[in-house]
Every structure is written in structure tokens, then in C-alpha cells.
Amino acid sequence: MLSVRDVTTAYRGLVAISGVSIEVAKGEIVCVAGANGAGKSTLLKSIAGAERPRGGSVTFDGVRIDGLAQHLITAHGIAFVPENRRLFPRLSVRDNLRLGSYLHRGAADREAPLRLVFELFPRLSERLAQRAETLSGGEQQMLAISRALMTRPRLLMLDEPSQGIMPKLVDEIFAAVKRIRDAGMTVLIVEQRMAECLDIADRAYILQTGRVLMQDTAAAIKVDPDVRKAYLGL
Amino acid sequence: MDKAFAARRRRDLMVAAGLVIIAALLPLFVRNVYIQNIMVLTLMYTALSQSWNILSGYCGQISLGHSLYFGLGAYTTALLFTKLGVLPWFGMLGGGIVSALIAMALGYPCFRLRGHYFVIATIVIAETTLLLFQNWEFAGAALGIDIPIRRDSWLTFQFARSKLPYFYFALALAAVAWFVTWWLEDSRWGYWWRAVKDNPDAAESLGVVVFNSKMGAAAVSAFLVAVGGSFYAQFVSYIDPDSVMGFQFSLLMALPAVLGGIGTLWGPMLGAVILIPLTELTRSYVGGSGRGVDLIVYGTLIVLISLVRPQGLVGLFAPRRKVAAP
Numbered sequence: 197m198l199s200v201r202d203v204t205t206a207y208r209g210l211v212a213i214s215g216v217s218i219e220v221a222k223g224e225i226v227c228v229a230g231a232n233g234a235g236k237s238t239l240l241k242s243i244a245g246a247e248r249p250r251g252g253s254v255t256f257d258g259v260r261i262d263g264l265a266q267h268l269i270t271a272h273g274i275a276f277v278p279e280n281r282r283l284f285p286r287l288s289v290r291d292n293l294r295l296g297s298y299l300h301r302g303a304a305d306r307e308a309p310l311r312l313v314f315e316l317f318p319r320l321s322e323r324l325a326q327r328a329e330t331l332s333g334g335e336q337q338m339l340a341i342s343r344a345l346m347t348r349p350r351l352l353m354l355d356e357p358s359q360g361i362m363p364k365l366v367d368e369i370f371a372a373v374k375r376i377r378d379a380g381m382t383v384l385i386v387e388q389r390m391a392e393c394l395d396i397a398d399r400a401y402i403l404q405t406g407r408v409l410m411q412d413t414a415a416a417i418k419v420d421p422d423v424r425k426a427y428l429g430l
Numbered sequence: 431m432d433k434a435f436a437a438r439r440r441r442d443l444m445v446a447a448g449l450v451i452i453a454a455l456l457p458l459f460v461r462n463v464y465i466q467n468i469m470v471l472t473l474m475y476t477a478l479s480q481s482w483n484i485l486s487g488y489c490g491q492i493s494l495g496h497s498l499y500f501g502l503g504a505y506t507t508a509l510l511f512t513k514l515g516v517l518p519w520f521g522m523l524g525g526g527i528v529s530a531l532i533a534m535a536l537g538y539p540c541f542r543l544r545g546h547y548f549v550i551a552t553i554v555i556a557e558t559t560l561l562l563f564q565n566w567e568f569a570g571a572a573l574g575i576d577i578p579i580r581r582d583s584w585l586t587f588q589f590a591r592s593k594l595p596y597f598y599f600a601l602a603l604a605a606v607a608w609f610v611t612w613w614l615e616d617s618r619w620g621y622w623w624r625a626v627k628d629n630p631d632a633a634e635s636l637g638v639v640v641f642n643s644k645m646g647a648a649a650v651s652a653f654l655v656a657v658g659g660s661f662y663a664q665f666v667s668y669i670d671p672d673s674v675m676g677f678q679f680s681l682l683m684a685l686p687a688v689l690g691g692i693g694t695l696w697g698p699m700l701g702a703v704i705l706i707p708l709t710e711l712t713r714s715y716v717g718g719s720g721r722g723v724d725l726i727v728y729g730t731l732i733v734l735i736s737l738v739r740p741q742g743l744v745g746l747f748a749p750r751r752k753v754a755a756p
Contacts, residue, residue, distance in 0.1 A: 246635070267635065267636065267637030271637060276635075282629065282635060283632065284624070284625055284632060285628065285629070287625070290435060291621060291624060291625075294621050295621050295633070295638070296636065298618050298621060298636075298637070299637055321432070324432050325434065347636075
């Protein structure tokens with residue numbers, strides 16, 4: 197479904213990822229893990245069009261999307277929830293959700309993903325009239341994911357969804373990710389909390405200093421002795 | 431999206447309809463021509479402020495140069511009527527279209543500016559245009575244009591004997607400006623504008639074309655303000671650059687919205703209903719010796735509102751929201 201080949205992205209000459217290739221098949225949850233500064237976020241941004249890769253190609257369902265503007269990539273069916281979430285803080289929860297849905301023309305099309313959203317995060321439905329900035333960190337993350345779902349994506353990309361969130365809500369969010377996949381979407385997720393992420397993922401990549409160090413099924417990576425030592429602290 | 435929201439919108443519409451009916455009946459009880467005059471002005475500023483609020487309140491592009499569009503509306507109507515005999519009704523439409531086009535032409539360079547720089551640009555452009563009109567012989571230069579008085583008629587939209595036709599037109603204009611805002615609030619454009627105001631970068635990533643959204647808001651806003659200007663030209667039947675394009679109009683469009691609640695549906699109306707009668711009354715009662723007392727009133731109100739209720743008065747009327755159980 198998504199195929200990233202030899203992508204290199206640099207910030208002002210500073211290479212963040214170089215020659216990274218990953219594949220994501222339909223219906224998978226793929227986890228990209230690695231230490232700080234390994235290039236995980238850069239990889240997602242390069243796919244989403246928030247950064248322009250310097251080399252390599254990104255193909256989504258057979259169409260090349262590297263170099264397209266960000267909103268056109270969203271229109272192709274890739275939704276991206278960046279680390280800083282990019283919500284509209286002074287707008288209500290309802291308005292934030294609505295703004296995700298305006299990619300689609302018909303009202304019915306726009307409302308359709310709401311059922312899934314409220315099923316996943318019932319607490320959002322109680323807070324529709326509240327301003328986004330008044331939500332807790334976890335609720336804001338839920339809203340950011342929900343807004344991404346309102347664009348009716350085929351591929352959902354999450355950058356560090358657990359960051360700055362209390363542990364109970366982290367579990368809730370990971371559970372939601374699984375259910376999003378069960379609802380027919382594909383998920384590419386970047387996480388520092390590798391243990392939890394590997395629990396729900398099918399496959400995983402480990403990045404180190406801008407390159408793919410290792411790739412395997414999540415189950416195999418979880419029991420790999422080097423990984424356990426270096427990343428899981430076991 | 432949810433029932434509470436749909437219900438609130440229906441309630442807003444019903445309240446507005448109720449207010450229009452009450453306002454329409456007011457002249458039955460108010461026979462005093464001076465008070466009727468204040469009512470006409472209040473309704474006109476309600477409409478103007480409501481239109482200003484679309485660009486500056488919802489889309490967040492604060493303009494202090496909307497007197498430009500007001501003046502363009504007035505001049506287009508007056509020039510078309512005196513030079514070509516075109517009826518004011520077509521003049522209104524023409525003025526609106528001219529203003530909307532000019533708003534977009536000016537928006538093209540200006541919407542690249544953000545914050546204070548944009549505000550300053552709007553003031554400078556309006557003041558420059560004022561100077562141009564003061565020196566434009568064809569448009570009467572500083573002397574302005576006398577609109578020739580004909581028989582009272584809806585055709586030429588002139589009424590020397592009664593204020594009531596003007597009153598009902600101003601009421602209709604205020605109602606239309608309110609309804610347009612109400613309708614846009616829950617439309618694609620309304621959401622885009624609020625997104626542009628709140629976080630333009632996030633808006634862009636969701637596929638909102640920020641620049642085009644601002645252009646749309648500017649066009650709608652300028653169109654409606656110009657119709658107000660056309661109306662004003664007919665109402666006073668004499669215009670000169672200072673009396674339709676002066677900076678005070680830009681202020682008088684912004685202040686009601688700021689007072690009532692900027693970027694809200696009811697704010698401009700609430701602000702205008704308080705502010706306009708207050709200024710008119712202080713002007714005539716303190717008048718003569720105290721030209722400028724009305725300005726002191728504005729100043730005091732603005733200081734008070736920014737100290738006590740920077741979000742505007744409109745929230746005072748909102749029903750207390752129930753706190754959701756944890």
C-alpha cells in the first residue's frame with residue numbers, strides 16, 4: 197500500500213534520514229521505533245509532505261506522492277497526526293472535528309466517521325462545545341486522532357501519540373489504534389514507548405541515526421536480545 | 431453534528447426573527463423623528479458592524495479601513511445616479527460589486543501581511559483613497575455630490591417626508607447581514623475562516639487554502655458594507671469624501687463588534703444597540719460646546735471592556751453551561 201524507497205531528507209544540509217526504505221501493507225499496524233534523533237518524525241513528515249525529501253520515492257497505492265503539497269497528500273487518503281498535534285486551540289472540539297471533514301463534499305460523507313470517533317473516544321462526545329485548549333493532553337491527542345479520522349484516511353500516521361500523556365490514557369489510545377485498524381484502516385506509528393507499541397503492531401522497523409537498523413515482525417523484534425537490551429531496558 | 435448545536439442554531443434564527451418583528455413594530459410607538467433617525471443609524475451600524483465582523487471577527491483579519499468600502503458604495507450609487515441616471519437600486523448592486531472587486535485586488539498584496547502590519551495597511555489605503563476623492567474633480571472633489579431631490583418614491587429610493595422607508599430598509603439590511611453571518615457560520619467557509627484565524631499553519635495542512643479564504647471573507651464583507659454606504663448616500667442625499675469615507679466610519683464599524691463580542695453572531699448587534707444611541711444622544715445633548723464628548727464615551731467604553739470583559743458583552747447573555755459530570 198505504502199512504499200518508501202531510499203528516501204533521504206535533510207534540514208539545511210543536515211541529513212536526518214538517509215536511504216530509508218519501508219513497506220506498509222494494507223491492514224497492518226507498523227511501528228517505527230528508535231532513540232531520540234533517529235529520524236522517526238522526519239520519516240513521517242517526508243511521507244506526509246510536511247518535509248520534502250531530497251531523494252528517493254514515496255508511492256501510495258501505486259501513485260507517486262513525494263513532492264506533492266501536504267493537503268493533496270491528505271486528499272490521497274493519508275492522514276498525519278504530528279507530534280505537536282496542530283489543533284485549533286481556541287475553537288471548539290466540534291469545530292476541530294468539522295475542519296477535518298471538509299475534504300469531502302456531501303454532508304453524509306462528512307458525518308460518517310463520527311460514529312467511529314465517538315465509539316473510540318466517548319469522552320469527546322461529552323466535550324463537543326468545549327474549546328480544544330481546555331482539554332487534557334490525552335484528550336487533545338484523542339481529538340487530533342479523531343480529526344485525522346474525519347478525513348476518512350486509508351492510512352493513518354501517528355507521531356508519538358503517547359507523548360506527555362498520563363499512563364491510563366496511553367493504554368486507551370493504543371487500544372483505539374487497534375480498533376482503528378479493525379475498522380479497515382492501516383496504521384503507521386512512531387513511538388518511543390516501544391514495549392506497548394510492539395504489543396499492538398504487526399511489524400516494526402528500528403531506526404538508528406537516520407538509517408533502518410532492523411526490520412521484522414513485532415513478535416520477533418520483541419524477543420531479540422539486542423533490542424531488549426538497547427531499547428526495552430530488559 | 432450534534433443535537434445541542436443544531437438546537438442552538440435554530441434558537442438563534444428564531445430569536446432573530448422575533449427581534450425583526452419587534453423592531454418592525456417599533457415605529458408604531460415611536461413617532462419622534464429624532465428618535466427614528468437614531469433607530470435608522472443604529473440599524474445601519476448593526477449591518478455594517480456585522481459585515482465588518484465577517485472579515486475581522488471570523489477570519490481574524492482586523493481592518494480599520496472599511497470606510498473605503500462604505501465610501502465606494504456611496505460614491506458609486508451617487509455617481510451612477512447623477513451622471514447616468516441609473517437608479518440607486520442598481521447603484522447599490524454596482525457599488526457592492528466594485529467594492530468586493532477592490533477588496534480582492536487590495537487583499538492580493540495585503541493578505542501576505544500578518545497582524546499589525548495588515549491593520550496599518552488597511553488604514554493607509556483608506557486614507558489615501560480619501561485624499562484621491564478629495565481631489566477628483568469628476569466626483570465633485572472636496573465639495574462632494576448633491577443627490578437631486580425628486581418626488582418621494584421607492585423607485586429612486588428618496589423620501590423627504592418620512593424616515594420610515596429608510597428605517598425599514600435599514601432593518602432589512604441588518605437582517606440580511608445577520609442572516610448571511612448565521613448561514614456562513616456553519617458553512618465550509620465559516621469553518622475555514624475560524625481555522626485561519628486560530629492557526630493558519632494547521633489550517634493549511636488540512637487543505638484550507640488560507641489566502642483564498644481571506645479573499646472570500648474580504649469580498650463578502652466589502653460587498654455588504656458598500657450596500658450600507660449606498661443606503662447612507664440616499665439617506666443623507668448629500669455626500670462628500672469626509673462624510674462617507676472618513677476614518678470615523680472605520681471605527682464605528684469596528685467598535686460595536688468589539689464591544690459586543692468580536693467574531694460572534696450577536697456581538698455586533700448588541701454593541702451597536704448600546705453604542706450608537708449613546709453616541710447620538712451625548713452628541714446632541716452635550717453638543718455644541720462638547721464636540722468630542724462622544725469620543726470620550728467610546729474611549730471610556732473601550733477601556734472598560736478591555737479591562738473587565740475582553741471577550742465582549744455577548745457572553746453575559748449565554749445560558750450557563752452545565753458542568754459535565756466526571
